[in-house]
Amino acid sequence: MESLYIDSFKYALGERKSHVNESAAAGRLFSSAEDMKAAGFRWHYMCEPGTSAYDLACAAVRPIADRAAGADAIVYATCLPLNGNLGSDEEWRTSRDVKHLMDFPVSRLQADFKLDGAIAIGLNQQACTSMLGSLRIAGALLGSEPSWERVLCVSADRFPENAVYEQAYNVISDGAAACVVSREPSEGAFRLVASHQITNGGLGMASDDETVGSYFSYMHRLIAQTLQRAELKAADLDWVVTQNTNDVAWTVLAHLFKIDTEKVVSVTLPDAGHVISADNVLNLAALVESGRVKSGDKLLLTMAGFGLNWQATILEAV
């Protein structure tokens, strides 16, 4: 099978930075600040009232606009389906015209960044796993369209005003991430080795306790199956780039897979919290920035999300 590459990882965060103490005091968390700090969280980011998820998407894409130019497709992912429509709720209510429910951010992105040749694909039912889902879809598209060269992947979410910024015991940040999947590697690219997803619709509306309860057995299965797809063993992994969730989660998983916790990268957890589907990009960018990744390194990226969905991707540093 032809190799595909991923590069140009960028992200953007909401403008308002808040400490968990402040957010807890303001009623923006279900849990106490102490509980959140015990789980590793310190700060998170929220959008100003006038900032949309699409604004975050643009901020993430802008630095890689040159690389995205000429993209054959855009896969635009949102965790919250409501972030997949920029139409005015008020206009929909007054006009009763459903076109106001179909003002798609992916179409705007295509126009705003002059990605004229790109087809638009929205992905909005994979929750926090949707960035990894977009990588998989991009890979499948390039596999089925021999003339295509690259696909722009974007994920962008912000919580509605007055939302509680905590889900399944994680402190949430508004944020967006972007990257490019292509046939030709550019500087700093990673080869896409394997992607895998598990969905359990039977737990589609799982409670927080059910989400936590099922986490380890499903994540264990996800990782084992992903490694199998890649014909790798856990010992072959040089890095595990995780979701920004309670830092005990990967203490347990690393122990189960006998992975040195030094290889587990969730360095942005204290400063950014759980940036919805952008966590992997934040942590990967930080890892690359640290200069510790060398050519040939194999990285496992994992995410769990509502639905319930679990997704993983294995990359190899070029």
Added chain:
Amino acid sequence: MTVLVTGAKGYVGGLTVKALREHGGYGDVLAYGRAEADLTVPGALDTVPTAGITHIVHAAAVTKFAVDRATAQAVNIDGTAQVVELAKRCPDLERVVLLSTLYTAGLATGDIAEEPAGAVEEPRTDADDPPGVVRFANYYEWSKHTAERLVLDSGLPATIARVPTIIADDDTGHVSQYNAVHNTLKLLYYGLLSLMPGLPDVPVSLGTGDFTVNATMALLAAEPGIYHVCPDLDQTPRLGRIVDLMFTAFEQDTSFLRRQILRPLLVDEAAFANLINGLRTLPHGPVLDALESVSPFSAQLFRPKVFGNARLHKAWPGYRAPDPDTLVSQTAEYLVRTRWGRLS
């Protein structure tokens, strides 16, 4: 003949009173619950008329794995001391039977004989112990071990009945007393627990109320001494087998099937400790409560034991243990069908 039973309002004590009254042939039965004698109160048994009491079955105990030291001391040790003093005042006493636990063997592994264990040592896991010292996983085990010592050292005609973990009333799997085991199964059924401590091949001695009480009845007439009231090794299921049987039973339930709950991963002590520590950082909820109730026992699931029961066989010609697979399956089916007793 008169039999005095402590803990008569409790599960095994209550069943013992019922069995004595229905089949025992032991004459009067004095049923003492907490209302009649609160064993945490000094002198609680001082006014018991001792004349004519031929047998005492001491069933009163706190049996929670997570019991704290003070409660274990007050109920299981000091309470037993009061029973021993009462027994010494009974001029017609023929036997005092202490209902104990198999896990007075503590964290020992391998063959466990029907004989006194070593010196008492409080629960701790990081000790470099001298030979003969018994370490324990929790204060329940420690207190029952200490209670055994009190009874054995008293000079009384004493029988120690070390009973297994009771998961059902009888072979049908009906459950009327719920404990940490049932709570753990509930977590598994509802998908709230995906890691379990233990080794798949560890034998887990399980019993029923019927089995335990029938054995106790037989031991009332047997020679004094220590008895392991447990099924034979080949009738003792392994932890991995128990989990498989439970999930096979759960999977007969359509709502469970729809939720696609995976079988839990059996993990080592360090991973389980990490899980508990992690959950402690989450807002307090039923998952942590249930795990905290069973975690003090978890160390036993890494320490295989084979409980000898030759003395039990000799003392109880009618020995009959439940079929382990059937018991586990029937119990799981009952729990699911009644949603842990809510629908029964």
